[in-house]
Amino acid sequence: MCGRNERIATQLSCSHTRCTYMPEGPSIVILKEQTTDFVGKKVLKVSGNTKIDTKRLVGQRIVGIHSWGKHFLIEFADFSIRIHFLLFGSYRINERKETPARLGLKFAKGELNFYACSVQFVEGKLRDTYDWRGDVMSDEWDPALAKEKLLAKPATLACDAMLDQSVFAGVGNIIKNEVLFRIRVHPLSKIGALPPRKLDEVVNQARQYSFEFLEWKKAFVLKKHWLAHTKRMCSRCEIPLKLKVLGKTQRRTFYCERCQVKYAKTVKKAARTKRSASNRHQSSAVRVTKRPGSRPTRSTGVPRGPG
Numbered sequence: 001m002c003g004r005n006e007r008i009a010t011q012l013s014c015s016h017t018r019c020t021y022m023p024e025g026p027s028i029v030i031l032k033e034q035t036t037d038f039v040g041k042k043v044l045k046v047s048g049n050t051k052i053d054t055k056r057l058v059g060q061r062i063v064g065i066h067s068w069g070k071h072f073l074i075e076f077a078d079f080s081i082r083i084h085f086l087l088f089g090s091y092r093i094n095e096r097k098e099t100p101a102r103l104g105l106k107f108a109k110g111e112l113n114f115y116a117c118s119v120q121f122v123e124g125k126l127r128d129t130y131d132w133r134g135d136v137m138s139d140e141w142d143p144a145l146a147k148e149k150l151l152a153k154p155a156t157l158a159c160d161a162m163l164d165q166s167v168f169a170g171v172g173n174i175i176k177n178e179v180l181f182r183i184r185v186h187p188l189s190k191i192g193a194l195p196p197r198k199l200d201e202v203v204n205q206a207r208q209y210s211f212e213f214l215e216w217k218k219a220f221v222l223k224k225h226w227l228a229h230t231k232r233m234c235s236r237c238e239i240p241l242k243l244k245v246l247g248k249t250q251r252r253t254f255y256c257e258r259c260q261v262k263y264a265k266t267v268k269k270a271a272r273t274k275r276s277a278s279n280r281h282q283s284s285a286v287r288v289t290k291r292p293g294s295r296p297t298r299s300t301g302v303p304r305g306p307g
């Protein structure tokens with residue numbers, strides 16, 4: 001299988017005992033790339049302790065494999081399987097872990113096994129459920145649309161806005177911390193108070209950093225490039241970074257009080273833009289937020305590691 005007859009074992013999130021973090025969009029893109037050779041293959045046997053009706057999968061042929069944000073999607077003729085790896089999810093390609101799989105798919109050659117994840121059916125065509133314009137890793141990514149969705153919520157804190165999957169599907173806590181540090185925006189800044197140039201940077205760097213994350217992760221050098229996430233010192237100011245659980249999302253946030261500017265005053269212009277953006281794009285924004293893929297990033301509640 002995979003054309004190279006090789007066994008691949010992958011842990012999506014960090015394997016350190018003290019480190020847990022939800023896999024972010026680029027990690028799901030890597031999984032998609034590793035599994036594309038299963039497209040066209042017929043499911044011969046299904047196993048696993050998922051509660052979904054797995055009998056329905058037997059005899060079905062995979063017609064496509066996709067990622068949307070943090071969702072891994074296996075498409076069949078009339079429905080798809082959606083896998084979300086939550087905090088501890090993992091997978092094995094052509095091999096198995098000792099622990100029971102949530103879902104195992106066996107083919108004439110090879111198998112896919114998923115662990116500690118959420119498994120759900122998505123009925124009908126994927127395009128009826130997912131809007132790839134909101135996926136930071138997608139060719140269809142639409143930065144103007146992301147900007148308008150942000151301006152529709154001017155009171156949102158930057159640390160929450162970046163984790164909003166209805167705006168930035170695929171962005172997780174690492175990307176949030178690194179982007180805000182890179183563009184020198186304090187996590188408690190209000191979106192409506194950001195100067196237009198900074199708002200553009202939020203949108204553009206969410207995608208830019210995600211692709212850098214992808215390349216670094218493939219080369220096993222992701223952590224070497226972290227400048228804020230899990231770091232103690234600001235490399236620009238040479239003073240200690242702050243670590244606080246911030247925002248509605250209550251995620252660990254690493255930032256520098258000195259060089260990351262807190263934009264707090266919501267300007268009236270932003271409020272006006274909010275109304276017009278809201279009117280013009282209500283249908284698309286609502287369409288995304290009502291989707292199953294648009295749940296906000298799950299909060300870990302308390303600090304548990306670099307997540």
Ligand SMILES: [Zn+2]
Pocket residue numbers: 234235236237238256257258259260
């Ligand atoms: Zn600094």
